[in-house]
Amino acid sequence: MKTAITLRVNGDAYDVVVPPQRTLLEVLRDKLLLTGSKQGCDKGDCGCCTVLIDGEAVLSCLTLAVEAQERDITTIEGLADGDVLHPLQEAFIRAWATQCGFCTPGMIMSGVALLEKNPTPSLDDVRRALGSNLCRCTGYVKIFDAVILAAQMQRERAAAQP
Amino acid sequence: MLVMPKFEYVAPADVREASRLLLEADGKGFLLGGGTDLLVSVKQRVIVPSLVVSSRRLDELKGIRHVEGEGLYVGPATRLHQLYESPVVRATYPLIALAASVVGGNLHQHMGTVGGNLCLDTRCWYYNQTKFWRESYGLCFKQGGDACYVARGGQLCVAAYQGDTAAAFAAMQARLTIAGPRGDRQAPLTDLYSGDGKTPFTLRPGEIIAQVFVPEPTQPWKVFYKKYRQRGTIDFPLAAVAGALLLAADGRRCLDARVVLTGVHTQPVVAERAIAILKGNELTEEIIQEAGAAAAKQAHPAKTTHDTPQHRKRMIAVLVQEGIREVLGQPASPSAA
Ligand SMILES: Cc1cc2nc3c(=O)[nH]c(=O)nc-3n(C[C@H](O)[C@H](O)[C@H](O)COP(=O)(O)OP(=O)(O)OC[C@H]3O[C@@H](n4cnc5c(N)ncnc54)[C@H](O)[C@@H]3O)c2cc1C
Ligand code: SF4
Ligand code: FES
Ligand code: FES
Secondary structure, eight states, X not given: OOEEEEEEETTEEEEEEEOTTOBHHHIIIIISOOTTSOOSSSSSSSOTTXXXXXXXXXXXXXXXXXXXXXXXXXXXXGSSBTTBOOHHHHHHHHTTOOSSOSSHXXXXXXXXXXXXXXXXXXXXXXXXXXXXXXXXXXOSHHHHHHHHHHHHHHHHHHHHOO | OOOOOOOEEEXXXXXXXXXXXXXXXXXXXXXXXXXXXXXXXXXXXXXXXSEEEEOTTOGGGOOEEEETTTEEEEOTTSBHHHHHHOHHHHHHOHHHHHHHTTSSSHHHHHHOBHHHXXXXXXXXXXXXXXXXXXXXXXXXXXXXXXXXXXXXXXXXXXXXXXXXXXXXXXXXXXXXXXXXXXXXXXXXXXGGBOSOSSSOBOOOTTOEEEEEEEEOOSSOOEEEEEEEOSSTTTOOOSEEEEEEEEEOTTSSBXXXXXXXXXXSSSSOEEOHHHHHHHTTSBOOHHHHHHHHHHHHHTOOOOSOSSSOHHHHHHHHHHHHHHHHHHHTTOOSSGGGO
């Protein structure tokens, strides 16, 4: 039976009517047209569907949309502040951490969840936090570099603030 | 794209109500924890539920409580990361923290629940596939067909139980409270597993794990969790060992031991023979080797994964030996000494 639910995504409330078997990823991409979150394996293996729910990184392909009601969902589209990119987005560009780009939104969302909890991560912390995210292109080194760089940029931005 | 079939969904706030709804669904109702196992199976249509009962609002199933001098009460809807992020679990029940920290990858640990991990369906190359794949092959026992492609000519499904935390909980002698439509019952964790890969759990219709209790260790056990998997960041155990050793004051003689294997049978296996060898003996290199070999004898992996059963069996010996050496503060391989 279809249910009417409200999803809070990137600060906006969306009223949608969905059947319970619909995943959060399907609703984000097909109903809300937020196609930044990618559909790769669609079964929990690759992490390119990663979004934040209440600040916690989760696989949206294995989350029912109905389970995400009343919670705060953040997708890759919600990171930039107007034209100002999130430090992690900026760092991905600076560190050349993207090749085909398919894994990038998921990598960034896992990285954002990490930096929220741990603003000074070690390389091991980064490897662990991004452990469920697969990349078939880069070999990971530059992705990890980008997260470490973002942590540094975040500290600099914080210090520069009056 | 793996579109799920239609099902009904409810999110009750009461465990008894959840249990009643599951019972009424007549074998087609499933409790949803983090969904990292169940929803994959639904997507592949190895499971086609008529009803999914969410644990989202079942607050009595959530959280960790430590009672000094008594033990640890873990709600089955607790997420795995909460175990290893809990200071008390890390300090007093480190084996459980260790096992939880190597389940899948970081996101699986954040989504996956303790109950879902204990009730992880048994796995097999011929089972964890899409409907299209399975039908092109012909359905096996576990899917309601009449053959097993692994143990050809056999009468039982030998799909592997590949959950990590069960071995750790079993080594810590955990007990379950199981809520059913007619009330609660208690059972040792090891009784949860039937040994039949097709119907791996002994839960009766409508039953839900309501609590996992771990008695507080009264002695300074030294523990290890060793896991062999294809990729270190994400995969299921092809073979894994949870171990706990109680050493005499000399740090060499083993007063008591617990060794539980996972990934190498239809259920977690208490490695009694290895335990008998370790108990009461000085942990010389010879005893360590013997214990590893004895544990491997109790491993019964079948050809359910890409790795060979012989190799997984062999890895059990290696993991047991590495674990014991680690506890003794020795290098992983004796030749490296
Ligand atoms: C890529 C990948 C890698 C993985 N690697 C590992 C691994 O290395 N080790 C490992 O152990 N697992 C692994 N998993 C499987 C899974 O992520 C974990 O086992 C997880 O803990 C399952 O928990 P869940 O809450 O998501 O379970 P769910 O999918 O929600 O449920 C699983 C089953 O348990 C039942 N269940 C849940 N709670 C209860 C309860 N309270 N009482 C009775 N039944 C209950 C459900 O009805 C269902 O049948 C992996 C999964 C993926 C996709
Ligand atoms: S072990 Fe045999 S019956 Fe069981 S899932 Fe594999 S092929 Fe099917
Ligand atoms: S699409 Fe979700 S994990 Fe691959
Ligand atoms: S950049 Fe192509 S998959 Fe990561």
